Amino acid sequence: MSQSTAASRYAKALFQLAQEKQLLTEVSSDLREVKVVFEENKGVFQLLDSPKLEDKEKKELVSKVFASVQPIIVNAIKVLIDKKRIHEVVSVIEEFIRFANDTQGVADAIVYTTQPLTEDETQRISTAFARKVGKNTLNITNEIDPSLIGGVRLQIGNQIFDSSISHKLAGLKRTLIG
Incomplete structure (x- = not known):
């Protein structure tokens, strides 16, 4: 479970957005797959965390790699890139899943x-x-x-x-x- 207050805030915002758009089940399912990508492919995470790439290039990479997931997830990852919090992505996903599980x-x-x-x-x-x-x-x-x-x-x-x-x-x- 996440120890980060920031991860919890981002997860809660994403959770509320998924609820508003009535996509909670779909977003939860897609986030589980995104989590696997980040955990099993450290290269993707390192690339998105690298100071050598510009944020624009990182966002384009995210759009391509995660083209099949819900757009609000892609946008959330892009926000994490903008805020220099991409290292929190797995914690955000874990918190989101916890919120979704509790609700469902x-x-x-x-x-x-x-x-x-x-x-x-x-x-x-x-x-x-x-x-x-x-x-x-x-x-x-x-x-x-x-x-x-x-x-x-x-x-x-x-x-x-x-x-x-x-x-x-x-x-x-x-x-x-x-």
Whole structure:
């Protein structure tokens, strides 16, 4: 989560604009993809943060790279470039997603399993655990972790629900050994 007050302000402004234009779902979805681009392609971030490029060139690059996302996202990134706050882009996105999730009754969850989840399993986990954390639904990311041996481990924010075999074996070991 962002520690920056500025990131929170930019995220709130973008969130309010998305709500006004009734594009909250679309903007949230696109921002998740934009976040992946910035996190996985450090070159894009470094290029946009480089003092060697003029702001005009940076904005043109943003327009080309993010041509398929909602225009208000492109404009928000351009504002961050103008304000010399492009280094805050990931924090702004995280704050926006937090605002959107709170409004829509959604929580992000990571489900660790030994094998990929089916759509049915994903839906059942979302339904069962969303109620436990007071949400309507969960946005589930499935991570494969062979060390679990079997079962699942679910992380929603700072809560962890662990019904994996490795966790149960560790508990049994603690009980037997003391």
